[in-house]
Amino acid sequence: MTIELKVNGExxxxxxxxxxxxxxxxxxDLNLTGTKFGCGIAMCGACTVIMGGQxxxxxxxxxxxxxxxxxxxxxALGAGGLSRVxxxxxxxxxxxxxxxxxxxxxxxxxxxxxNPKITAVELEAQLTNMCRCGSYxxxxxxxxxxxxxxxxxxxxx
Numbered sequence: 090m091t092i093e094l095k096v097n098g099e100x101x102x103x104x105x106x107x108x109x110x111x112x113x114x115x116x117x118d119l120n121l122t123g124t125k126f127g128c129g130i131a132m133c134g135a136c137t138v139i140m141g142g143q144x145x146x147x148x149x150x151x152x153x154x155x156x157x158x159x160x161x162x163x164x165a166l167g168a169g170g171l172s173r174v175x176x177x178x179x180x181x182x183x184x185x186x187x188x189x190x191x192x193x194x195x196x197x198x199x200x201x202x203x204n205p206k207i208t209a210v211e212l213e214a215q216l217t218n219m220c221r222c223g224s225y226x227x228x229x230x231x232x233x234x235x236x237x238x239x240x241x242x243x244x245x246x
Contacts, residue, residue: 090104090105090106090107090153091103091104092104092105092107092152092153092155092156093156093157094114094152094155094156094157094158094160095157095158095159095160096115096119096121096160096161096162097121097160097161097162097164097165097168098159098165101119103118103119103152105118105152106152107151107152107153108151108152108153109151109152110147110148110149110150110151110152111138111140111145111147111148111150111151111152111154111155111160112124112126112136112147112148112150114152114155115138115147115160115162121162121164123162123163123164123191124136124137124138124147124162124163124191124192125188125189125191125192126148127148127188127189127192127219128148129148129149130148130149131146131148131149132219133189133192133218133219134146134189134192134193134196134216134217134218134219135188135189135191135192135218136148136192137191137192137193137195137196137218138160138161138162138163138195139160139161139195139198139199139202140155140158140159140160140161141158141159142199142202142203143199143203144195144196144198144199144200161195162191162195163191163194163195166194166195166198172194172198173201173235174194174197174198174201174231174235175194176235177231177232177234177235178190178193178194178228178231180231180234181227181228181230181231181234182227183224183227183228183230183231184224185222185223185224186221186222188221189218189219189220189221189222192218193216193218193220193228196215196216196217196218197212197216197232197235200212200215200216201235201236207236208236209229209232209233209236209237212232212235212236213229213232216228216232
């Protein structure tokens, strides 16, 4: 079946099985490999993208459920310069292996867009992603940085 998606601001028509996970459409069909496969059961969050303004786990989202939705991946987030979240991750030297970081960044970005006045404690509570390297202390520092800095635009977190 042909499914129409709006990915990173561009309308894309994809020939795919309706139940194919959005993650694999992004990675295999659209070559957007910044979104990672981690667990396949929506637990780790490496596959997090923003869809309709919400952080979603793309590994369990059938592409048919994403039809007509606006989807944003990590590739689009930094296209016009680093977002506040990305800059905080760089400033605090968060990544170790970096594998899970696009998911963390997208989840944080969605939370900040939904609530620009979110506190560090609230934001940390919303990040249910997992990091095998254990870079949580650096992430906490980045979260503190981003929640204490004023927003520079309505779209970016």
